[in-house]
Amino acid sequence: MTSSTSPWRTPAPNQVDRPRTPVSEVAARRTTIVLALALLLGLVAALSPWSSTSAEARSTVLGNITPATASFSDGDSVTVGMKFRATATGSVTGVKFYKGSQNTGRHVGAxxxxxxxxxxxxxxxxESxxxxxxxxFDDPVDVRRGGSYTVATFMPEGHYAVTSPYAWxxxxxxxxxxxxxxxxxxxxEFPSSSYGRSNYFVDVIFQASDSTGGSGPTTPAPTTPAPTTPAPTTPAPTTPAPTTPAPTTPSSGxxxxxxxxxxxxxxxxxxxxPSTITKDGTVIDxxxxxxxxxxxxDDVTIKNSLLQSGGCFFNVLSDEGNTGLTLTDVEIDGQGNNGSDSAVNGGGYTCLRCDVHGTVDGFKAQTNVVIRDSYIHDLATGNDAHNDGIQTLGTTNLKILHNKIVIAGSATSAIILSTNAADQIRNVQIxxxxxxxxxxxxxxxxxxPAVAGKVSNISITNNRFTTVIFPRSGAFGPITTADAPVVVTGNTWYDGPNAGGSVS
Structure with missing residues (x-):
């Protein structure tokens, strides 16, 4: 949590003059081993499946995940927080933080x-x-869609939770x-500084307004419209501003x-x-x-929309170094085009509740990609298609959380981390x-060993494997190329004769 612009602080008697920051150089060296072990081993528990049963979890960023380090001791009182953007109009009703056992004192949220x-x-x-x-809060605070805010918690004894780096x-x-x-x-105090990509496990409690397409508990469950044959249109600038209902997160399954x-x-x-989006903050609804x-x-949003074209190599391409692309409640129908590549390709994007089918690959994932609560199925076959539900040829941050990915027998894999073709594959949670x-x-x-230097912080945890395609999930089995340092634990059979048993 150090910053190159942090002010100089008056040292304690046993310290030499140097910049004091929330994770000092000495503290950082002291916790390097702890953080490394936590990231390699502890994130198995830390990155638990996305909960879809809690109304509060549906309205937060972090849900119920836990940090790599629960109670880091920094020595000085500090306010830690999270900067966030509202993607729907609504209200902030409160704040959460993760508390380690040593994090004592009177905590104040803001x-x-x-x-x-x-x-x-x-x-x-x-507190527990x-x-x-x-x-x-005594009164909810109305916030606008697209607005940026910060939630914060004061830590009087200088203890706080942290995972660093985190896949923001x-x-x-x-x-x-x-x-x-x-x-x-x-x-x-207002926490305006940041260090690297640290996450200090302070979270917002948010309630979207029904009139703005929020995720309130009374909104109807979604269904997918039947595909129709599209008529060609000539791209011309437009400013979309519809209001549409949003789905509830499924309560089970x-x-x-x-x-x-x-x-x-x-x-x-x-x-x-336009087919090429160049304006930051564009919303397609x-x-x-x-x-x-x-x-x-940057910060392009595509939501409540159907992308339907059989003539695209990539239906959505995001590989220009841009960040913040969000696809929410989107169907991508490649219409069985076996000359395509993937529905979405690139980095810096999040796909939430996406229905992807009819393309050769579902997703090509580079760095800073989150695919969550999505359904990938019925990929395009033929012409020696090499189908993958999600494929990465190199990443330093990738989350694949609570999706359903069931690929036909001729496909290669539901998920493939292609290390031999990559410079590095790090910080992957499946x-x-x-x-x-x-x-x-x-x-x-x-x-x-030939790829050992390319691989770190990969966890494959708490997944369910179905026998609907093959008796062993895949033609040859459920998981391969996943020896240490890849962490594999908590995976079970979803159905078949060993339903509920461990997958090995």
Missing amino acids: LYSSRGQLLARATFTS GSGWQSVV PDAGVAVLGLAGTYNYGSDL FPSEATTGVPAGTALSAYTG AKKITTCLVIKA DGNLLGGGAYTVYGGYDG
Whole structure:
């Protein structure tokens, strides 16, 4: 949590003069081994499956995941927080933080505007000894869609939870986490500094407004509209501004056509905007898109929309170094084009509740990609197609969480980490998915000493493997190339004669 611009601090008597920061150089060296072990081993527990049963979890960024280090001791009181962007209009009702057993004292939570104006504060009461703690503001604070805010918690004894590095941005249903933040002081202060890609496990509690397509508990469950043959349109600039219902997160089970894609009742109009997006913050809402999209801007949002084209090599391409692309409640129908490559290719994107089918590959994932609560199925075959549900040829941050990926028998894999073709594959979490099909269903990224230097922090945990395609999930088995240092634990059979038993 050090910063190159941190101010100099007066040292304690046993310290030499040097910059004091929330993770000092000495502290960082002292915890390097702890953090490394936590990332390689502890994240198995830390990155638990995305919960779809809790209303609160649906309205936060971090859900119920846990940090690599629960109670780091920094020595000075500090306010830590999370900068986030609201992706729906609604209200912030409170704040959460993760508490380690050594994190004592009176904790105060707060919400700030992007300029540091205090919008709400509340003192945590009736805390447990450890784990997630929540407090509700006396009055909810209305926030606007697209606005940036910071939630914060004051840590009086200088203890806080941390995972570093963390794969920001991280998308909740109606909020997008952007960065961990901090500021030193003897009382609650606006945390405006950041260190690397640290996450200090402070989270927002958000309630989207029903009128803005939020994720309230009374919204209808989605269904996927039947595909229709698109009529050609000539791209022309447009400013979409529809209001559409949003789906509820499924209360149980895994994603399906009923819980992914365009929500029920959404009226789609033809997309006539540009095929190459160059304006930051562009929003495409409730559109039927029959062109291939190239993203060359930051913070682009595509939601409640059908992308349907059989003529695209990539239906969505995001490989220009842009960040913050979010696809939410989107169906991508490649119409069985076996000359295509993938539905989405590139980095810096999040796909939430996406229904992907009819392309050769589902996703090509580079760095800073999150694929969550999505359904990948019925990929295009023929012409010696080499099908993968999700494929990476190199990444330093990739999350594949609570998806259903079932690939036909001729496909290669549901998920493949192609280490031999990559410079490096690091910080990959494959957690809580339903997986099936392929030669091996999951290629885990480690296949011997020759690639050892390319691989770190890969975990394949708590997944369910189905026998619907082959008796052993894949034609040859469920998992391969997943020896240490890849962490493989908690995976079980979803069905078949060994249902509920461990997958090995």
